Amino acid sequence: MPSLSSAERVRRDPAADPLPAYLAGVVDEFGAHLEYERGLSPHTRRAYRRDVESILRYAVRAHEGGDGSTGDGRVLLHALSLAVLRGWLAESASAGAARSSLARRTSVARTFVSWASRRGLVESDDGTRLAAPRPYRTLPPVLGAEQAADALAAAESGARERAPVALRDRLIVEFLYATGIRVGELCSLDIDSVDMERRVVRVIGKGDKERVVPYGAPAQAALDEWLGHGRPVLATANSGAALLLGVRGGRLGQRAARTAVHQVVAAIPGAPDMGPHGLRHSAATHLLEGGADLRVVQELLGHASLSTTQLYTHVSVARLRAVHDRAHPRA
Structure with a gap:
């Protein structure tokens, strides 16, 4: 049988290719590093592992042997080079990966190679020389203040008959808007996570960082209704301390919250x-727009970087004009 060319080997669909045992073990060690030393969430760890496995599969396919004969993978990993990393990113770009995805994969590659370099698993830390495309910073859509009020009123109206799921969905919308927390953070809340007196x-956010977020009287009213008339109906012996429950009594999943x-x-x-x-x-x-300080909003959202908060909390043109008219001497 004729051997595959180097280009044909790299183009082959790698999705189901198993990694050599040594490389699979390295991925497991890296996953343990992300969990126990970096404290990353399970979702983030899974994403990192997928990208690292993709890098190593590309390296196997691009290896000179051409038949996957990389031994136990030690030589292949030790020679993981800048050219291989760039080739992997180029393949991702050719497959249609967005700039934001390429930027994330570049970051993962840098993190992995840096870790491997400290462990003596690679010849040099070539990840530091890997350039990332600058992702387009797009602003997600937002509700106007009146639209937000209408959405909350609609959720409250739907819960008037005290159907358990309707009461829960009202609390989901009220809490997400009142606190600005992430959906994963919301679904992870336990009953004792909420101090109803204060x-x-x-909230336990990214990197297992804890923060305290206030909420208002409407969200408290929704919480009281849910705890009094909704949660007891859905609760089972397996519900544990979860604040929000699914229809079978288990902790509410993120997909159900998104649907609501x-x-x-x-x-x-x-x-x-x-x-x-x-x-x-x-x-946010x-x-x-109501006058909150940007750093206060950063703390409420749990952002590590202020630049992230600036993206999430763009200021309306109307408010910019109002501030300019009020503050500028030549307005």
Whole structure:
């Protein structure tokens, strides 16, 4: 049988190719590093592992042997070069990966090669020389203040008959908008995460960082209704301490929470289609437009970088004009 050319080997679909045992073990060690030393969430760890496995599969296919005969993978990993990393990114770009995805994969490659270099698994840390494309920074859609009020009113109206799922969905929308927390953070809340006396919620965010976020009286009213008339109906012996429950009594999944938000917002005329992230963005935008300090919003959202908060909390042209007219001596 004729051997494949180098280009043909690299183009072959790698999805089901198993890694050599040594490389699979390295991926497991890297995953343990991400969990125990970096404290990354399970979702982030899975994404990192997928990208690292993709890098190593590309390296196997691009290896000079051409037949996958890389021994136990030690030699292949030790020679992981800048050319291989660039080739992997080029293949991702050719497959249609967005600039934001390429930027993320570049970051993962840098992290992995840096870790491998410290462990003595690669000859040099070539990841530091890997350039990332600058992702386009697009602004997600937001609800206007009146649209947000209409969405919350619609959720409250739907819960008037005290059907358990309707009460839960009202609380989902109220809490996401009141606090600006992520949907994963919302679904991870336990009953004792909420201090109802002070009206604050303790949230475990990215990197297992804890923060305390306040919420208002409407969200408290939705919480009281859910705890009094909704959760007891759905709760089972397996519900544990979870604040939000699915129809079978287990902890609510993120997909169900997203569906609830989409359905509520879809009923508002003229509102953009959005999920929980859109409510988070809307809450942050409305806070800033109401005069909140950018660093306070950063703390509420749990952003490590202020530049991230600036993207999520763009200021409306109307407010910029109002501030300019009020503050500039030549307005």
